Amino acid sequence: MTEVETAPTSAVLEADALTELREGFRGAIIEPGDPAYDDTRAVFNGMFDRRPAAILRPTGTADVIRAVGLARTSGLPLAVRSGGHSVAGFSSCDGGIVLDLRTLQGVRVDPVKRTGRVQGGVNWATFDRETQQFGLAVTGGRVTTTGVVGFTTGSGSGWLERKLGFACDNVTRADIVTADGDVVVASEDENEDLLWGLKGGSGNFGVVTEMEFRLHPINPIVYGGLMAFDPAKGREVMRTWRDISDGAPEELGWAVASVVAPPEPFVPEQWQGKRMWAVAGQFAGPQDEAERLLAPLRAFGPEVDLFQAMPYTVVQGLLDPPNPYGRRNYWRAHNVTGFDEAMMDKMLELSETMPSPFSALIVLHMAGAIARVSDDATALGGRAAPFSVHLNTMWEGADGDDANIAWTRGATEAFSPWNSSGMALNFYTEVGQADVADSFGARLERLRTVKRRYDPGNLFRLNQNIVP
Ligand SMILES: Cc1cc2nc3c(=O)[nH]c(=O)nc-3n(C[C@H](O)[C@H](O)[C@H](O)COP(=O)(O)OP(=O)(O)OC[C@H]3O[C@@H](n4cnc5c(N)ncnc54)[C@H](O)[C@@H]3O)c2cc1C
Numbered sequence: 001m002t003e004v005e006t007a008p009t010s011a012v013l014e015a016d017a018l019t020e021l022r023e024g025f026r027g028a029i030i031e032p033g034d035p036a037y038d039d040t041r042a043v044f045n046g047m048f049d050r051r052p053a054a055i056l057r058p059t060g061t062a063d064v065i066r067a068v069g070l071a072r073t074s075g076l077p078l079a080v081r082s083g084g085h086s087v088a089g090f091s092s093c094d095g096g097i098v099l100d101l102r103t104l105q106g107v108r109v110d111p112v113k114r115t116g117r118v119q120g121g122v123n124w125a126t127f128d129r130e131t132q133q134f135g136l137a138v139t140g141g142r143v144t145t146t147g148v149v150g151f152t153t154g155s156g157s158g159w160l161e162r163k164l165g166f167a168c169d170n171v172t173r174a175d176i177v178t179a180d181g182d183v184v185v186a187s188e189d190e191n192e193d194l195l196w197g198l199k200g201g202s203g204n205f206g207v208v209t210e211m212e213f214r215l216h217p218i219n220p221i222v223y224g225g226l227m228a229f230d231p232a233k234g235r236e237v238m239r240t241w242r243d244i245s246d247g248a249p250e251e252l253g254w255a256v257a258s259v260v261a262p263p264e265p266f267v268p269e270q271w272q273g274k275r276m277w278a279v280a281g282q283f284a285g286p287q288d289e290a291e292r293l294l295a296p297l298r299a300f301g302p303e304v305d306l307f308q309a310m311p312y313t314v315v316q317g318l319l320d321p322p323n324p325y326g327r328r329n330y331w332r333a334h335n336v337t338g339f340d341e342a343m344m345d346k347m348l349e350l351s352e353t354m355p356s357p358f359s360a361l362i363v364l365h366m367a368g369a370i371a372r373v374s375d376d377a378t379a380l381g382g383r384a385a386p387f388s389v390h391l392n393t394m395w396e397g398a399d400g401d402d403a404n405i406a407w408t409r410g411a412t413e414a415f416s417p418w419n420s421s422g423m424a425l426n427f428y429t430e431v432g433q434a435d436v437a438d439s440f441g442a443r444l445e446r447l448r449t450v451k452r453r454y455d456p457g458n459l460f461r462l463n464q465n466i467v468p
Contacts, residue, residue, distance in 0.1 A: 011075035013053040013097070021056075021070050027063045027103055030055040040100060041092060043081070044145075045429070046326045047401075048089030052079070052098040059103060061209045064120075065181045067099045068207060072179060072459055079462045080203050083123045083147025087331045087429045090203070090462045091150070099207065101147075106210075109134055114215045115172065118148045120208050128313050137218035137312060139167045143323045144316050149208045153198050154426030154464070155380050159224075159253035159282045159315065162368030164216050168199035168380060169373050173212040176205060179459040183209075197450040200380025200424065200440075203463040204447070205454045223290035224282030224315030225306035228261055233300055234277040234348055238363070240296050241279055242339045245387075250368040252293060254281025255390075257362040258351035261304070262322065271303050275351060278304075282315045323394075327358060330393045330405045333427035335385030336418040339363060343418050350411050355403040356395035361411070364388045375422070379443055382422020389415055390427060425464035436464060 022029060030040050031054050040055050053076065056067040071078035077096030084091055092098060101121035108117045111134040118127050125144035131137050139160040141151050148167075156167020164170060173187040174195065184206070186194035197205055229237050241256040256279050263272045279297060283290035287309050294307060306318075336343070351361050367386050375381040393408045421438050425431050440447055444466070451458075451468045458468055 012095070013074060013076060017070060017074055018054060021066060025056065025058075025063050025066050027059040028057040030057065041098065042325065043084040043086065043089060043092045044325050045087050045089055045329045047328045047330070047429075048092050050089070050092040050094045052093055053095050055098045055100050057100045057103045061175075061177065061183060064099065064101075064177045064207050064209055065183070067097065068177055068179065068459070069181050071097050071099075072181070072457075077462060078459060080207055080460070082121050082150050083145055084325075085143070085146045086150065087329050087427070088431055088464075089429075093462060101207070104209065109136065109215070111136065115212055116215045117210055117212045119210055120149050122148050124148060124151070124316060128316055131215055132218070132220050132311075132313055135217055135220055136215035138170045138213045138215050139164045140316060142316070142319050144320055149211055150203070151426070152211065153200070153202050153208070155200055155424035157364070157424065160218065160284060161370055162253050162365065163250040163284060165369040165373055166380065167213070168378055169369070170214045171195065171199060171211060172214055174198050174208050175210040176208050178206040179455040179457060184454070193446075193450050194454060197379050197447055199378035201447050201450070201466060202425065204451055204460055204466045206460060218284055218312055220311050220313075221309050222282045222284045222312045222315060223287050223307065223309055224312075224318070225308055225310065226278055226280035226304070226318065227297060227302035227307060228259070228267070228271070228276040228278040228304040229300060229302050231274070231276055231351075234258070234351070235344055236300060237277045237279070237297065238339070238344045238347060239341075240300070244293055244296060245365040248293060248365070249283075249285060249289070251285035251289075252281070252283050253365070254279055255362050255364045257360050258347065258354070259322075259360045260357040266306060267304055273357070275354075275357075276303065280318070282312070284312070322358070322360075327394050327396055328398070328401065328404070330408050330429045331391060331427050332393075332408050332412050332429070333388055333390045333423055334412070334415050334419040335366075335382045335388050335421070335423045336363075336415065337385065337420050338418065339387045343415070346414050350414060353407065354393075355407055356393065356400060358394040358396070359404070360390070360392045360394075362390040362392060364390060376443060379440065379447055380422070380424060381441055381443060382420065382424075382439075385420050385422070388423065389418075428464075431464050433467070436466065439464070440466075
């Protein structure tokens with residue numbers, strides 16, 4: 001599927017190598033035939049049903065160093081896995097080693113310094129729970145089971161991004177095990193090049209065992225939810241959403257999307273299973289201001305209106321149910337230069353031809369704090385784009401592959417008049433070197449320099465690969 005496939009290898013995992021590893025490895029080593037093997041190797045995207053030779057579940061940094069050492073000496077592919085959400089399937093491999101970091105679950109929040117530290121396998125449900133205990137937060141994933149480090153190293157786009165920047169903009173330190181098995185600290189005063197590279201350059205430089213973030217006061221009660229409208233009102237909904245977005249306070253983080261209404265009690269029966277136009281997100285500010293902002297949309301009479309004051313952690317979980325593990329996914333996203341009437345025409349046209357009821361066609365409002373960071377301050381660029389389009393194509397059954405992949409490719413082509421470079425590659429199922437070049441642009445050479453310093457042999461290549 002991806003151009004950055006597990007490199008064909010004649011290497012095999014020798015029984016001796018595993019026996020030797022067992023002597024110094026404290027965590028679980030799961031091999032084919034183990035009762036836990038199938039559950040442990042499963043990843044979010046059902047298109048990647050891969051069978052690693054061994055899954056290593058470390059108890060700490062010492063185990064991570066040993067696992068990296070085994071990959072280096074055996075020549076086997078190494079997949080680093082945390083939340084398992086890579087839509088490109090980067091966290092699984094056939095015949096290689098999966099380093100499954102979900103065993104590293106430590107979180108520490110310092111409410112005085114307003115910092116939060118996570119270990120490499122923590123997801124957003126866990127991190128948000130701990131930070132919100134102190135009324136703090138950093139931009140987190142819109143689906144709570146996404147891993148914090150995998151999300152952040154690829155950008156980290158969430159409802160708070162217009163106020164706080166991407167998650168990567170808030171990273172202050174990372175502890176990382178490099179290809180040589182060294183433990184390196186990347187911070188604002190130590191190995192700054194590595195810290196810069198980790199802010200968008202994905203898993204290219206090593207295994208992050210701990211990551212530290214700047215946290216910010218976020219009232220545990222925000223105004224969030226979603227509204228869904230009769231599809232006949234699609235254009236007015238998109239236009240009004242865009243007009244509210246223009247110049248909106250940075251507390252507003254939201255999207256407009258074509259989605260199929262689920263068979264849930266909060267959806268009137270006649271709309272269940274029907275494609276509708278929806279807005280979703282949150283306002284992290286006073287309720288009366290949120291209600292004033294949303295009033296023009298409410299005037300259209302939404303069929304579903306769940307926007308209300310609710311805990312931030314509840315908003316963060318609202319999109320968990322439509323994103324279950326195991327469905328097939330082919331995703332793509334694009335920064336766009338604007339959201340004009342012609343693009344709305346395209347949105348309306350494409351929403352009618354989506355082959356799967358599980359797919360969503362989404363426009364996200366960007367700008368705000370994202371755009372205040374200069375393009376060369378982090379590995380991730382594309383900061384000036386006011387909106388982005390997300391093609392979250394999701395279906396069940398391999399017989400749907402051709403139609404759904406073709407739809408996504410066609411939609412990518414259809415948006416080309418508006419597309420601009422610098423999109424975060426975490427949203428791509430297929431990541432070729434042309435995409436890497438388009439995303440990183442002028443920053444690619446600097447990323448290569450960092451890659452050559454920490455991983456010259458490209459041990460960490462199952463990612464949005466920066467070829468050293
Ligand atoms: C349902 C869903 C919703 C999503 N929503 C958002 C969203 O709102 N915003 C957004 O920006 N992205 C979103 N994404 C994309 C997501 O951020 C990326 O797929 C991200 O890579 C997932 O991280 P993970 O740990 O869950 O995945 P994994 O598949 O476990 O890891 C993906 C890759 O990240 C790297 N990685 C993970 N952990 C480490 C570590 N500790 N050290 C070094 N490298 C590591 C590795 O290269 C690994 O192969 C979403 C994806 C899905 C499937």
